[in-house]
Amino acid sequence: MRKAENVIITTAVTGSVNVPSQSPHLPLSAQQVTESALEAIEAGSAIVHLHARQPDGQPTADPEVFEQIVQRITAHTDAVINITTGGASSMTMEERLAAAMHLQPELASMNMGTMNFVYSGIADKVTAWTHDWEKPYVLNTYSHPFVNTFDSIEYTLRTLGESGTRFEYECYDIGHLYSLAHFVEAGLARPPLLIQGVFGILGGIGADHANLEHMVRVADKLFGDDYYFSAFAGGRDQMQFGTHSAWLGGHVRVGLEDSLWLGKGRLARSNAEQVRKIRAVVEDLGKEIATPAEARAMLALKGAASTGGGTAA
Numbered sequence: 001m002r003k004a005e006n007v008i009i010t011t012a013v014t015g016s017v018n019v020p021s022q023s024p025h026l027p028l029s030a031q032q033v034t035e036s037a038l039e040a041i042e043a044g045s046a047i048v049h050l051h052a053r054q055p056d057g058q059p060t061a062d063p064e065v066f067e068q069i070v071q072r073i074t075a076h077t078d079a080v081i082n083i084t085t086g087g088a089s090s091m092t093m094e095e096r097l098a099a100a101m102h103l104q105p106e107l108a109s110m111n112m113g114t115m116n117f118v119y120s121g122i123a124d125k126v127t128a129w130t131h132d133w134e135k136p137y138v139l140n141t142y143s144h145p146f147v148n149t150f151d152s153i154e155y156t157l158r159t160l161g162e163s164g165t166r167f168e169y170e171c172y173d174i175g176h177l178y179s180l181a182h183f184v185e186a187g188l189a190r191p192p193l194l195i196q197g198v199f200g201i202l203g204g205i206g207a208d209h210a211n212l213e214h215m216v217r218v219a220d221k222l223f224g225d226d227y228y229f230s231a232f233a234g235g236r237d238q239m240q241f242g243t244h245s246a247w248l249g250g251h252v253r254v255g256l257e258d259s260l261w262l263g264k265g266r267l268a269r270s271n272a273e274q275v276r277k278i279r280a281v282v283e284d285l286g287k288e289i290a291t292p293a294e295a296r297a298m299l300a301l302k303g304a305a306s307t308g309g310g311t312a313a
Contacts, residue, residue: 001223001249002298004290006287006291007250008230008290008299009251009252009253010046010048010196011045011047011271012049013033013040013048013049013271014053016084016088018256019126021128021129021130022260025267025269028056029055033053037050037073040255040272041073041079044275045275046289046290046292047080049168049253049257050081051084056133057130057134058131058133059091061087063102070083070103070105081307082108083109084108084109085110085160089117090140097156102308103308104160106164106165106302107165107301108160108165108168111170112176113148113175114148116203117202118141118201118203120139120142123139161190164302166190166301169189170196172198172203172204172205174214177215177219178222194227194299195223195227195230196231197212197216197245200233200241201234207235207237209244212245213248229245229248229251231245232254234259235259238258246282251290
């Protein structure tokens, strides 16, 4: 692993897992996602990882909604934009890729394998639903896999890669590292790699700190110093895993996509609250927070002016 000179904070602003009934603070509309992203950037986030939703909170793949969000962010900041290609497991691959193909961002997420990605347990915790779509949506994940076939990964690497987009490789299990190694060997995934270890998702690797260290050891074996590591865990383990990643020399990811909480029994009121908390932890470890320019240099990104989302201020 390349040790981080300065720690990149990525904020996953809204995602497609959590639903409005879980928290009144989850950003939903394009304006809410934009405002929340800008607050997170001001708090110290160099990268914002973007999903989009309809005003009632349903995940959407509409490129026009993504464009609204991206244009507003880039009009006010120089933050790095990372657009999902994961979308939601209920979407087709064409839908999932639509926004990234349209906007050709500096970064896009890349899920490294088909898996059971189960969050039906949300239904056991919600006592009153705000919208009719929410309960069937989360229950559907118990019987439908999250599909990321090798041909779809290759297609995305080739097509988005041609535009200069680089990738945040989301690895939910050790086997995903070996899948990534296959595409590195094929010349389709190019160093420096940004590997995002994802822990605590039902169907993936558990939120055990020994698993995080094991993932780093395997990645070291496969990629040497050709990669940067970042980690997050879903739910209550979010801050602990970010802290562990930074302590090992990696980067961190927070955001309301991954956890709605700031602490035990305390809902986060914004993404910025989570950024400020992890920033304080990282700085207490004696590390500096990376600026967007420093993140671009580390990850060899093409720059905002070369994207389809407009030129940053």
